[in-house]
Amino acid sequence: MKIKATILLFSTAMLLAASFSVPASGGAALEPSGANINDTASLQRGAKWFVNYCLGCHSLDYQRYNRLAKDLQLSEEEVMQNLVLSDAKFGDTMSIAMSEEQGEAWFGKAPPDLSLVGRSRGGDWLYAYLRGFYQDKSGNWNNTALANAAMPHVLWQLQGIQTPVYRQETNEQGYEHEVIAHFELTTPGIQSEQEYDETARDLTAFLLYVGEPAALQRKGIGVWVILFLVLFTFIAYLLKVEYWRDVH
Ligand code: HEC
Structure with missing residues (x-):
């Protein structure tokens, strides 16, 4: 269980890090x-x-x-x-x-x-x-x-x-x-x-x-992709519950 939680935490952190775009030039706060x-x-x-x-x-x-x-x-x-x-x-x-x-x-x-x-x-x-x-x-x-x-x-x-x-x-x-x-x-x-x-x-x-x-389209499509993933996760969860009912 502990390993699972760590993996989950790690992948969430990676996703978060990837979602911020950092411009090449740094410097003073703008x-x-x-x-x-x-x-x-x-x-x-x-x-x-x-x-x-x-x-x-x-x-x-x-x-x-x-x-x-x-x-x-x-x-x-x-x-x-x-x-x-x-x-x-x-x-x-x-x-x-x-x-x-x-x-x-x-x-x-x-x-x-x-x-x-x-x-x-x-x-x-x-x-x-x-x-x-x-x-x-x-x-x-x-x-x-x-x-x-x-x-x-x-x-x-x-x-x-x-x-x-x-x-x-x-x-x-x-x-x-x-x-x-x-x-x-x-x-x-x-x-x-x-x-x-x-x-x-x-x-x-x-x-x-x-x-x-392409950012104009990319961001529009992105919303639908996330919605699909959320919905699919829910379906996958229901499927898991269904399968494990027989195992238990
Ligand atoms: C008279 C010619 C001229 C005009 C007109 C001009 N620029 Fe420039 N621009 C330059 C030159 C020369 C540089 C290079 C500056 C340097 O590196 O010292 C530059 C550099 C830049 C840079 C920096 C690029 C970088 O990454 O270093 C940006 C951004 C820029 N211009 C935007 C604009 C915008 C927006 C306009 C219109 C409002 C504009 N320029 C009009 C001549 C011009």
């Missing part, structure tokens, strides 16, 4: 993004922001427009009119013309393909990154999630410009140095703070979806 890939309206807004503000530099080489249409419940016309800004066809991938060499020459670092960034970085990191751009003392863009990021703050007109307010801190060796205490919105943007958070959340949801389009 604010939860609140992005929801099952919110179709949010994904549609995210897609629109993405093609207007990001697709100029970042490709999504594993995402096709027609798949996008199906998953985001858009018609071919809607996609072709609102989301295809190049001469790409409905069945094409969301690729771009910029080569890696050009990217490197222009930005110092080639803008990476973002097909899998939702998986490698996770939603909370993406949300922090999109909200983390600030202008430092010398007027350069920097980012709290990715120090010295080579990407300019392409959404600054929406968010506005935030600049850090510093405070002095003494480290273990007794040296004083400046750390960012908080940010101040020195130039307001078109959007309010809440609206910009929403934009960042929509973009995050969109990139999470692109990282695993």
Whole structure:
């Protein structure tokens, strides 16, 4: 009996461990993004922001427009009119013309393909990154999630410009140095703070979806699989009771 209980406990623990997905990058605690890939309206807004503000530099080489249409419940016309800004066809991938060499020459670092960034970085990191751009003392863009990021703050007109307010801190060796205490919105943007958070959340949801389009179906099917397993366990239990009645 004891062995049985141990096995049960062990397999439950394994199942639990497997059910949590851990993004590759760790680091400091991040604010939860609140992005929801099952919110179709949010994904549609995210897609629109993405093609207007990001697709100029970042490709999504594993995402096709027609798949996008199906998953985001858009018609071919809607996609072709609102989301295809190049001469790409409905069945094409969301690729771009910029080569890696050009990217490197222009930005110092080639803008990476973002097909899998939702998986490698996770939603909370993406949300922090999109909200983390600030202008430092010398007027350069920097980012709290990715120090010295080579990407300019392409959404600054929406968010506005935030600049850090510093405070002095003494480290273990007794040296004083400046750390960012908080940010101040020195130039307001078109959007309010809440609206910009929403934009960042929509973009995050969109990139999470692109990282695993099948997640939309997978999670839907998963519920039925679990229900089936529960039902089947019950049937198996009844069967066991029936068999053991004769043995006892
Ligand atoms: C002007 C070109 C340009 C545009 C437009 C642009 N980016 Fe970037 N992006 C870059 C470059 C360059 C990097 C590489 C930064 C680095 O590693 O220092 C980058 C990096 C990133 C990363 C980090 C990838 C990683 O894992 O390190 C993310 C996420 C990202 N961009 C998202 C976006 C989103 C979302 C948009 C649209 C709102 C956008 N980018 C628009 C140039 C651009």
